[in-house]
Amino acid sequence: MVLIGVKGMAWFMTGSLSVMASLVDSLMDAAASLINLLAVRYSLKRADQDHQFGHGKAESLAGLGQACFIAGSAIFLLMHAVERLNHPQPLQAINVGLWVMVFAIGATLVLLAFQGYVIKRTNSSAIRADALHYKTDLLTNIATICALFFVASGWPLLDPLGALAIACYILYSAWQIGLEAMQVLMDRELPEETRQRICDIVLAHGTVLGIHDLRTRQSGQTMHIQLHLDLDQGLPLAEAHRVADEVEYAIMASFPQADVIIHQDPRNPARYRRNPLECQELPKIPPG
Known part of the structure; x- marks a missing residue:
């Protein structure tokens, strides 16, 4: 919530579409994290009569929902970036936007370190999807800083172009998260x-x-x-x-x-031969 408030203030002061892209991404992060919280809590419920294999796939369903949220935010940004390209607007208080993005990068690095620790302890697919999204945040924040820097140097069109690049990367991130969730839901073999x-x-x-x-x-x-x-x-x-x-x-x-x-x-040990490819399907040898 701190990042959302700070980025919202920066967007209001600068009018930068790249900052707005980062703000929308953070809003989607908050919504997705709330979904993940509910999904992880539900997935930890004990197996019951109706779900004798447990409730673990709720995490993958949350990951699929998160992918939809992320894709929606990317499409929203694409629309606004195209509009800004057709109707350019001057930016203000660019230094404020730059410092806010630097702060956002530092906060994201702290969060990723904590999520990495949790993933090692739990192997949670929902948290892994959330961490993947926050990793893309680092790149979007860096792209935003670059866009603001070039705008300050006299290249105003790089602000909407930077937003376009961020939106495309967010779409790619949504594809990765959705694909991983689908593979788990389809019972893909472990690595x-x-x-x-x-x-x-x-x-x-x-x-x-x-x-x-x-x-x-x-x-x-x-x-x-x-x-x-x-x-x-x-x-x-x-x-x-x-x-x-x-x-x-x-x-x-x-x-x-x-x-x-x-x-x-x-x-029969006298007739048994072990297949050298241990993890592959071994021929069944009749006993006796």
Whole structure:
């Protein structure tokens, strides 16, 4: 709210369209952050009878809504930038606008540092989307400073042109946030390095022969992991269950927010050959 008030004052004093672009961006930030707050709180609700996998995808829905907010603000800026190009207006108190933008950059850097800490602790997709938007704020603020500087140097058309550039970048940011939210909603697999790490953890257990049918997805802060363990068919049921539990605990030690489901498949060790591409689909070998 402090940034919105300061930028609003700067826009009123300067009349700069680039400053207005930054102001609109901050207004969208505030609306999107409010949506994220509500979404994150809802996503943390315990699983219930109607939502037995939890409410984590509320974060991705918030990210999709945030992308729409951002795209709307960009279109608004594009319209005003085109109008200003057709009807140029002189700017005033440019120094005030420059100092306000420098202040905005400093405040944004502090906020991004805090969000980075939260993302490492929670892996929240909603906060990650919010942080991506604030990263674009840094570029828009820098672009605004450049536009004001050139206007002060006698290039007035660079103010609406700077607003056009900012609007295009905001649209690109909206596309990135919306695409990431859609991928989560469509249950995209986790990154390959994460899948490989899961495989390494599983295969580090001395009793496990191999792994196949690894399936992963992210839902809010919860990582869903499903896999099949290849075990010696001669193991007693209780022993096989103990091995599966140990593998599950090992995975959850590295991924505390994971929901792990393991199926055990009996294999003949004398006939079993492990696929060297551990995380890829392994051929199913009939027991016996």
